[in-house]
Amino acid sequence: MSNEHSAFSERLRAALQRAGLGESPVELVRLLARFGGEPVSQQAVSGWLKGRAMPRQANLKALAKMLSMEPQQLQYGDDGKRVRESRGEWRLDPRDQLAIEAFLQLPPAQRKLLRHVIDEFVKSSTTSRKT
Template sequence: MKKEHDAFAARLHAALKNAGIEPRPVVLEKLLARRGVAVTAQAISGWLHGRYMPKPAAMRALAVVVGLEPYQLQYGGRTEGVRDDHDAWPTRVNGRDRLAFEEFLGLPEAQRELVRGLIAALADGMQRKRR
């Protein structure tokens, strides 16, 4: 059992690094809370150090945060024939950006339009600086 927990901790650390997320319990606690999963920093520390495995709901939320399928995070590797919804994301989009996009899509249309305008204004400002 300890081997499985250690292997999971290693996969979790690698997935967090690939997603550009700090492997700190307080950071993960906040990201999981945004997904509706309440987990203590102490439990998350146990995952990161190979002492415990997350419960299924937390495993699913963690997988979304790091941009993997739950089975990949829990067991490693890829399973042929299983559709990966995250393949549509460009590789430069990290876990925090994916979460921001998902939260954006949950906003009412008026707020989404406001965010689009802000992004357009920021992008326009960057283009002017480059000239």
């Protein structure tokens, strides 16, 4: 196990934890494909997590996108990129990022409907916390 592989493994696991994701190779293979990565086996992902191997560039870029960070930060180190909002900083779960991207691709009428559904869930959640 090389120092480079070991250091990458530590950065990857820390980034997964910050993103609220587990270290499940099964889930990472599925998410990797959805973020534009190349097909890879669960064993390959396990190797990345255990410091035995490094992903190819296409998968490194997909991992970085999934984890909301720059590929060079994941590969060489540095703090992960944070999504900035006018209200402060927050990290975006990769699954939420995919949901938001899918939402933005919907026609305006469907987006309006989903915003209404979300508002109703928020109201319901707020009401149930008060009782």
